[in-house]
Amino acid sequence: MRVELGECQVKVAVIGCGTMGRTHAAEWKRMPGIRLAGVCDAQEGAARSLAGRLETEAYEDFDRMIGEADPDIVDICLPTHLHKEFIFRAARSGKHVICEKPIALSADEAEEAAAECRKHGVRLFIGHVVRFFPSYADIRRKAAEGTIGTPAVLHAKRMGANPGLAKPWYANSDRSGGVILDLMIHDIDFAQSLFGGAVSVYAMNRREGNTDYALATLRFGSGEIAHLEAYWGFPGPFTTGVELAGTGGVLRFNSEDAVSLRVFKAKEAAAGSGVAAAVPVPKSPSTYNPYYLELAHFADCVRTGREPEVTAEDACSALRTSLAVIESARTGRPVKLQDAREGENRHVYR
Structure with a gap:
C-alpha cells in the first residue's frame, strides 16, 4: 500500500500522553499545515486532559483512533518496549510513522x-532530536565546512536526574535499556553522524541505588575516537556538553554556558610569539525549539518524499552500537561491531 497525501492539511495523531507525548502534541498543534487529529493513551484521564488543552479528540483505543481520526502520520511516544508493536500496527494501517x-x-x-x-x-x-539542537547542528556544519580541519576526537556528556524515580519503567532495563540505550544513544547517534558507523566500543556501566552511570569509548573506521559519558542520578540541572577536536582547532558547547556555541579556531602564530590565538564565536539560539524543528522536518519529508536528516538505518545503526556498548560494559571487554560496513564510515568533512 502506498500512502499519498492530499492537498489538505496533514493529519497527525499522537499515541502516548506522557512527557514526550505532551511535548510532541503541543508542537504539532502550533505548526502550520498540520492538524492534530487526536491523542491516545491507555489512561483515559491523561488523554482527556491533553486533548482538552489542545482542543483535539481523546482516545483510549489505538484502533478506534486510527478508524475515526484517520491520521496521515502516527507519532509514537510510548515506553521503548512498546515501540515495535505500535510501529507494526501503524504501518499495517497504512500510516506514516x-x-x-x-x-x-x-x-x-x-x-x-x-x-x-x-x-x-x-x-x-x-526521533533522535539532538541532531536538531542548534548547537549540535552548528558543530556538524562547521566540521563539514572544514573550520577545524580534519575532526578526530569527540568528547560528549549528558547527565540529569534518574527518570526511574518518576516512571518505574525507566528503572527496568528490560523495558528502557537503562542510561545507555535511553540517554547515551543521543551522543552515539551524533558521533556516528560525524564519523560513520563505529567499528568497536569499550565501556563501563555502574548502577547503584538511583545512580546509573556509563562511560564509553567508540572507535571509527578512519581512526577517529569518541569518548561518551551518560549519567542518571546527577544532582544538578540537566547538563549536556560536546567538544569536537580536529587538526586545526576545537568546536565546543556546554549547556551551562550562556552562549549556544563557541568556536576555538587555531590560527597561525604571530612571528616570535609562539602562541596561537583562540577566538570564541557565539551563535544565536533558534526561534523554534528542537522538537518543533524535528517534527516539522519529518512532516516535510512526508509531504515531499525527500530523505530525512535521520534515516531508519541511522536509527538501527545507533541501536546496534548502543547494544555493543551495553555488551562491553557487561563483559568488561572491547566489542567489535561485525556489521560495521565500509559504506557506513562516511565523514561530513570529506
Missing part, C-alpha cells in the same frame, strides 16, 4: 520494524 528513540530494544526488532514499514509503503522516522 514517527517514533521516539530508540527505535526498539533489540537489533532484530529494529530491522523488523523498518522492514514492516517498507512492506506497507510508509515512511519511518525516529
Whole structure:
C-alpha cells in the first residue's frame, strides 16, 4: 500500500500522553499545515486532559483512533518496549510513522520494524532530536565546512536526574535499556553522524541505588575516537556538553554556558610569539525549539518524499552500537561491531 497525501492539511495523531507525548502534541498543534487529529493513551484521564488543552479528540483505543481520526502520520511516544508493536500496527494501517528513540530494544526488532514499514509503503522516522539542537547542528556544519580541519576526537556528556524515580519503567532495563540505550544513544547517534558507523566500543556501566552511570569509548573506521559519558542520578540541572577536536582547532558547547556555541579556531602564530590565538564565536539560539524543528522536518519529508536528516538505518545503526556498548560494559571487554560496513564510515568533512 502506498500512502499519498492530499492537498489538505496533514493529519497527525499522537499515541502516548506522557512527557514526550505532551511535548510532541503541543508542537504539532502550533505548526502550520498540520492538524492534530487526536491523542491516545491507555489512561483515559491523561488523554482527556491533553486533548482538552489542545482542543483535539481523546482516545483510549489505538484502533478506534486510527478508524475515526484517520491520521496521515502516527507519532509514537510510548515506553521503548512498546515501540515495535505500535510501529507494526501503524504501518499495517497504512500510516506514516514517527517514533521516539530508540527505535526498539533489540537489533532484530529494529530491522523488523523498518522492514514492516517498507512492506506497507510508509515512511519511518525516529526521533533522535539532538541532531536538531542548534548547537549540535552548528558543530556538524562547521566540521563539514572544514573550520577545524580534519575532526578526530569527540568528547560528549549528558547527565540529569534518574527518570526511574518518576516512571518505574525507566528503572527496568528490560523495558528502557537503562542510561545507555535511553540517554547515551543521543551522543552515539551524533558521533556516528560525524564519523560513520563505529567499528568497536569499550565501556563501563555502574548502577547503584538511583545512580546509573556509563562511560564509553567508540572507535571509527578512519581512526577517529569518541569518548561518551551518560549519567542518571546527577544532582544538578540537566547538563549536556560536546567538544569536537580536529587538526586545526576545537568546536565546543556546554549547556551551562550562556552562549549556544563557541568556536576555538587555531590560527597561525604571530612571528616570535609562539602562541596561537583562540577566538570564541557565539551563535544565536533558534526561534523554534528542537522538537518543533524535528517534527516539522519529518512532516516535510512526508509531504515531499525527500530523505530525512535521520534515516531508519541511522536509527538501527545507533541501536546496534548502543547494544555493543551495553555488551562491553557487561563483559568488561572491547566489542567489535561485525556489521560495521565500509559504506557506513562516511565523514561530513570529506
